[in-house]
Amino acid sequence: MLRHVTTLCAFALLLVGTAAAQTVTTVGEINAIPQSQIDQLNALGDGVSSTDLNSCGSLIYNSLCGESVKITAVVMSDPLNSGLSSINSEGRPSRIHLFVRDVVSDTAGSDGQGIQIVDGGNLGYDGLVIGDVVEITGNVSPFNTTMQISPTAAPVVTGARDPLTDAIFAPVAVSTSDLNADAGADGAIRTNWDNLSKLRGNYVRFEGATALTRTSGSRVDWNWTSDSGATSVAMYDTSTRYRNDRSDYPANFNTRTDDYVAPTPGATINVQGFVTFNGGNSSDPFQLGAPNGIALAL
The missing domain is CATH 2.40.50 (OB fold (Dihydrolipoamide Acetyltransferase, E2P))
Incomplete structure (x- = not known):
């Protein structure tokens, strides 16, 4: 019995540690660029280069770049329209690309609240449909200049919004x-x-x-x-x-x-x-x- 209790406690601590490692945030906070960095980009003009843009720590990203995050968003594009990836040895695209909009858009407006999700782990994002409200856990992992989240867990569907009538x-x-x-x-x-x-x-x-x-x-x-x-x-x-x-x-x-x-x-x-x-x-x-x-x- 003591062994079972110890195991359960260890498992609970593992879950707490995992949850603590994720920053619950909004897409707007992920996309935000400090004004000082925008000023630098404008000042560079045609002198801007890939080193100014292509990785975490560059001028188009903030401190959430590279971090594990959790957002709640509505699916805006059909995952079965995703066409960037070649077919892998299993006969399916090796990555699924879709776009979502943070649900805080309802009150904060839609500026900054859209982001691309790139599922390269066959985590089930191809089963989502436009209008699904989902909790997404993953890493802010830009691909060069492309802002994106790479999921580390399956999406958790918590509701649905009507794409024909909903203002979001x-x-x-x-x-x-x-x-x-x-x-x-x-x-x-x-x-x-x-x-x-x-x-x-x-x-x-x-x-x-x-x-x-x-x-x-x-x-x-x-x-x-x-x-x-x-x-x-x-x-x-x-x-x-x-x-x-x-x-x-x-x-x-x-x-x-x-x-x-x-x-x-x-x-x-x-x-x-x-x-x-x-x-x-x-x-x-x-x-x-x-x-x-x-x-x-x-």
């Missing part, structure tokens, strides 16, 4: 200059550092924009502008719905049955999706960034 699902209205600032002649752009913490990972909508440039092929690139080309934003194909190279995905994923074709240049368009900062050609396929890659995408 409303996109943030933006223009291209909200994401990427005018950095000079010929359409040069640079990440709008003043808005990075508010918009990265967030669900946004552009209305009445103009399609600029497009490519074709297995991975289509295209971009659009809200101000006659002074600033622009490009698409990043996180979703299977915008990829023409995922015919090997499992049947339950939302892959295309025909090729995706980007809008015709000059067309007036409405676009909505999730803001990403992938860097390099992923964010900046038409090399308009000053320097190249320092641009937000959707």
Whole structure:
């Protein structure tokens, strides 16, 4: 009996220790960037480099970077649209990418409250649906300039919200200059550092924009502008719905049955999706960034 009691006490202490190691926080606190760091980024201009951005301790992250956290958020994107990862030896994508919005948006507003979740451990995130309210435990583990949480446990579904009627699902209205600032002649752009913490990972909508440039092929690139080309934003194909190279995905994923074709240049368009900062050609396929890659995408 004493052995059993001792074992139970040890187990309880282990649970307490595990819980204590996690910071219960909000997505807004994870995304926050100290004003002094934003000022440094603005002062650097086109002198900004990857060493200023690509790891915990750099200018676009705060002290929660690298920490174990717990958040409560609503699922905003369909995990079965996740299309970034190649198929592994088990016949499934090796990573699932989805976007969530912190439930504190109900009272605090949606600025800064969106983040990407990247499940590389087959923890069950592909079973979630849009509207699930979930407790997520994981590490704040950016991939270079991409802010994300890497889960360390299965999601705990605590409720549901109706994506058709609930205000928490409303996109943030933006223009291209909200994401990427005018950095000079010929359409040069640079990440709008003043808005990075508010918009990265967030669900946004552009209305009445103009399609600029497009490519074709297995991975289509295209971009659009809200101000006659002074600033622009490009698409990043996180979703299977915008990829023409995922015919090997499992049947339950939302892959295309025909090729995706980007809008015709000059067309007036409405676009909505999730803001990403992938860097390099992923964010900046038409090399308009000053320097190249320092641009937000959707």
